[in-house]
Amino acid sequence: EAQVTQNPRYLITVTGKKLTVTCSQNMNHEYMSWYRQDPGLGLRQIYYSMNVEVTDKGDVPEGYKVSRKEKRNFPLILESPSPNQTSLYFCASSLGTSGRSETQYFGPGTRLLVL
């Protein structure tokens, strides 16, 4: 089944304790992206990757890191989490970035609580 998977689905952590949220897609998609969803703000892009070893900042990159060493994986790293990073996180991927190839497919989400 074609899908985007994220782990963990739920995470409670404490301020300053490094964590990684994994994202993997099995559709051979070139483009991957991370979003965070907050009430009243919709989804905002954190980072994106056009292909392996190519990443760039989105609208709200502060406090986050990413890497794209393999095409299928795009982990989100919080080096020193803070309470304002408490949110619902979504990973998404698309075949390409133009025309009909750019529909993004989303993972199930990771709900993070930073105490």
Add this chain to the structure above:
Amino acid sequence: AQSVAQPEDQVNVAEGNPLTVKCTYSVSGNPYLFWYVQYPNRGLQFLLKYITGDNLVKGSYGFEAEFNKSQTSFHLKKPSALVSDSALYFCAVRDWGLTGGGNKLTFGTGTQLKVEL
């Protein structure tokens, strides 16, 4: 810059009645427009999109949306609502004339649809 507005936080509809969820957008160039639905504790599911061509776009689960360039709108519609349609709906836009930013979608704040018996 690209932006999306969903003017209604919540829409209530009786089952069997038609529903409309409103979306307006702003882009510098030409838009790609999308609708996604989010069920409780689930990720976003793609419903439909407008890239080019026919202004009336048909999507999953009987939903459709009409692209109106003069009104910069892309309202989501369904002729007969079901209780199972109750969910959070997001409109999103990408300006395909925008350089840089990858495939960034700009999302609205979401509209909660509640369909009652």
